[in-house]
Amino acid sequence: MIPRRRNSKKGRVEIIPMIDVMLFLLVFFIMITLQMITDKGLKLQLPTSSTAKELPHPHFVINIEKSGKVIVKGKQMTLDQLQGFLSADGDVEHTQVTIAADKVVPFQQFVHVMDTCQKAGVTQIGIATKAT
Numbered sequence: 001m002i003p004r005r006r007n008s009k010k011g012r013v014e015i016i017p018m019i020d021v022m023l024f025l026l027v028f029f030i031m032i033t034l035q036m037i038t039d040k041g042l043k044l045q046l047p048t049s050s051t052a053k054e055l056p057h058p059h060f061v062i063n064i065e066k067s068g069k070v071i072v073k074g075k076q077m078t079l080d081q082l083q084g085f086l087s088a089d090g091d092v093e094h095t096q097v098t099i100a101a102d103k104v105v106p107f108q109q110f111v112h113v114m115d116t117c118q119k120a121g122v123t124q125i126g127i128a129t130k131a132t
């Protein structure tokens with residue numbers, strides 16, 4: 001009986017799976033980075049305040065235009081839709097909202113938006129103004 005000679009295969013590094021993993025990581029980091037970019041809001045003529053303070057970046061900026069339209073993340077919403085949108089956010093008690101209303105918006109419209117936020121369970125509400 002003749003002993004068989006084993007062909008010893010050399011170990012090699014497969015590069016294609018490594019490229020797949022690297023591309024996956026790149027996409028993952030891009031998506032996370034895009035989520036970290038905050039909503040800048042719309043260009044509104046904000047009311048001025050001499051005691052305005054800079055707040056940390058909120059989760060959501062709620063814009064109220066001159067016409068009374070409520071816009072969040074580029075989408076126009078009714079007050080009911082806004083309440084559902086805010087309620088759907090995971091931890092509503094820690095959701096930070098800033099309301100940016102044009103200075104010609106009636107105060108009643110502003111109060112309706114604030115009430116809607118509170119009905120949704122949001123307690124951290126900021127008001128956007130321009131410093132004088």
